[in-house]
Amino acid sequence: MPGGVSLNLDTEDLAQRYERISADRQFRGGKELLRELALAPGQTVLDIGCGTGMLAEYAASLVGPTGSIVGIDPLPLRIEIAKKRSAPNLSFKVGNANDLGEFAPDSFDVVYMNAVFHWLPEKSAPLRAILRALKLGGRLGITTAPPAARRWLNVIRDRVLAREPYNKYPEAQASQYRLSEEGIGKLLLENGFEVALLETRVSASMRGQWTAEGALDFAEASSFGNFLGHLPEDLQVSAREEIKRDLESLIARRRADDTPRENPAHGGRIIAVATKP
Numbered sequence: 324m325p326g327g328v329s330l331n332l333d334t335e336d337l338a339q340r341y342e343r344i345s346a347d348r349q350f351r352g353g354k355e356l357l358r359e360l361a362l363a364p365g366q367t368v369l370d371i372g373c374g375t376g377m378l379a380e381y382a383a384s385l386v387g388p389t390g391s392i393v394g395i396d397p398l399p400l401r402i403e404i405a406k407k408r409s410a411p412n413l414s415f416k417v418g419n420a421n422d423l424g425e426f427a428p429d430s431f432d433v434v435y436m437n438a439v440f441h442w443l444p445e446k447s448a449p450l451r452a453i454l455r456a457l458k459l460g461g462r463l464g465i466t467t468a469p470p471a472a473r474r475w476l477n478v479i480r481d482r483v484l485a486r487e488p489y490n491k492y493p494e495a496q497a498s499q500y501r502l503s504e505e506g507i508g509k510l511l512l513e514n515g516f517e518v519a520l521l522e523t524r525v526s527a528s529m530r531g532q533w534t535a536e537g538a539l540d541f542a543e544a545s546s547f548g549n550f551l552g553h554l555p556e557d558l559q560v561s562a563r564e565e566i567k568r569d570l571e572s573l574i575a576r577r578r579a580d581d582t583p584r585e586n587p588a589h590g591g592r593i594i595a596v597a598t599k600p
């Protein structure tokens with residue numbers, strides 16, 4: 324796969340942590356996306372980058388026994404967890420947004436990617452493949468991280484990684500590929516979609532009380548090992564400790580001056596719905 328994101332750093336521990344942590348985070352944002360997509364009984368749906376399958380299971384309850392959901396994800400350890408949820412209208416397999424050739428043209432009412440788009444280094448080929456797999460009038464739903472978001476955790480991570488000895492191991496490329504609302508809208512139009520909804524939202528789950536350990540857990544599990552994955556293992560441990568220490572002092576300072584306590588790993592999410600005209 325091109326780019327700096329690796330699909331080979333996932334572990335059983337990260338996959339299980341993701342399953343636990345995403346219940347309160349990606350899952351909530353995903354339910355909001357499914358509301359916008361107005362899933363209805365009988366519909367056929369493809370969940371690309373389904374992770375451990377929590378949102379796909381919920382989607383299956385919305386389309387009912389006459390509908391169906393297929394979830395694909397390139398990480399076998401996450402698909403293993405997802406498969407425990409399999410039901411007559413719900414199935415999972417290892418798969419990639421860059422290879423949707425196994426799905427017949429015009430076969431889905433809805434395709435969605437929840438918290439996945441920023442992991443795709445190249446987005447046009449997947450978008451064209453999704454357009455092909457959608458029925459006429461079918462809908463694509465996306466939630467993704469915006470580039471301008473001030474994620475405290477990333478600011479601190481970058482500061483720590485600029486120090487000795489971590490700076491001896493520069494990241495080859497960014498591991499996330501974020502686009503602005505404008506960039507996403509343009510890309511959707513260029514690839515044949517009509518845009519029905521495009522906005523940035525901050526939901527309640529992104530505020531609230533945050534601990535440094537909780538923020539690091541979230542970053543590691545949701546990046547499937549890419550958070551510090553470019554460093555040798557011993558340096559991953561010490562970099563994590565330094566980030567945690569700096570994050571704890573930031574959280575303490577913000578508590579002292581009563582700054583609203585935003586999730587340091589989050590800065591809002593872009594939500595988009597586009598249709599196949």
Ligand SMILES: C[S@@+](CC[C@H](N)C(=O)[O-])C[C@H]1O[C@@H](n2cnc3c(N)ncnc32)[C@H](O)[C@@H]1O
Nearest residue numbers: 345349372373374398419420437438439442545
């Ligand atoms: C933050 S998780 C989101 C998982 C799930 N959609 C959810 O809502 O909980 C990002 C997911 O994107 C998947 N992903 C990364 N690159 C991908 C690709 N090229 N094709 C499909 N999925 C990909 C990862 O494997 C990971 O499971």
